[in-house]
Amino acid sequence: MLRNDACPPDERFQLTRGRLRAARQCPSPNQDLRPSEAVVDLLVIHNISLPPGEFGGPWIDDFFTNRLDPSAHPYFEDIKALKVSSHLLIRRSGEIVQYVPFHRRAWHAGQSEFHGRCNCNDFSIGIEMEGVDDLAFADTQYQALVRVTRLLMRNYPGITPHRIAGHSEIAPNRKTDPGPAFDWRHYRQLLARAPLGGPDEG
Numbered sequence: 001m002l003r004n005d006a007c008p009p010d011e012r013f014q015l016t017r018g019r020l021r022a023a024r025q026c027p028s029p030n031q032d033l034r035p036s037e038a039v040v041d042l043l044v045i046h047n048i049s050l051p052p053g054e055f056g057g058p059w060i061d062d063f064f065t066n067r068l069d070p071s072a073h074p075y076f077e078d079i080k081a082l083k084v085s086s087h088l089l090i091r092r093s094g095e096i097v098q099y100v101p102f103h104r105r106a107w108h109a110g111q112s113e114f115h116g117r118c119n120c121n122d123f124s125i126g127i128e129m130e131g132v133d134d135l136a137f138a139d140t141q142y143q144a145l146v147r148v149t150r151l152l153m154r155n156y157p158g159i160t161p162h163r164i165a166g167h168s169e170i171a172p173n174r175k176t177d178p179g180p181a182f183d184w185r186h187y188r189q190l191l192a193r194a195p196l197g198g199p200d201e202g
């Protein structure tokens with residue numbers, strides 16, 4: 001039997017009402033409306049692991065949904081009262097979890113500034129890579145990140161390769177993530193390789 005080698009559009013990498021079909025949806029209460037005049041034109045890359053340096057547990061979902069059990073680990077006592085979120089998490093396995101629809105404001109950047117504009121949450125999309133600053137990220141994570149980035153660039157034309165920043169770049173005195181182990185060169189090379197295509201939704 002002949003196989004069609006043309007690569008069909010992956011219907012899972014499309015948006016429905018600001019949600020990525022390929023992502024497991026885990027809605028966070030830590031979100032609100034963006035300012036009405038806001039244009040989404042920045043992508044912010046972070047890293048997170050809970051407890052720090054451990055991967056694969058349920059704790060990031062719990063943290064972003066305000067259900068972290070402080071008795072599960074001493075570190076959780078320090079962070080249990082924080083109300084934060086990101087739009088996406090890309091786990092070591094490449095699994096994508098979505099906490100906030102892209103058109104809504106997630107609470108990931110905190111006090112921040114990009115090219116003279118403050119409060120980056122207003123106009124950015126935040127993606128957490130499961131990891132730590134000084135340990136290489138998994139290739140499956142880069143593959144997933146590139147697919148998501150292309151999708152976001154299609155749907156939010158203000159996001160260009162020059163408008164992708166690390167958290168450490170927009171909050172340099174407070175934050176170090178995604179850290180020196182995040183391979184920006186590799187990420188940007190992968191990103192440059194494929195055409196963008198058209199938007200998925202109007």
Ligand SMILES: [Zn+2]
Pocket residue numbers: 045046047108167175177
């Ligand atoms: Zn961060």
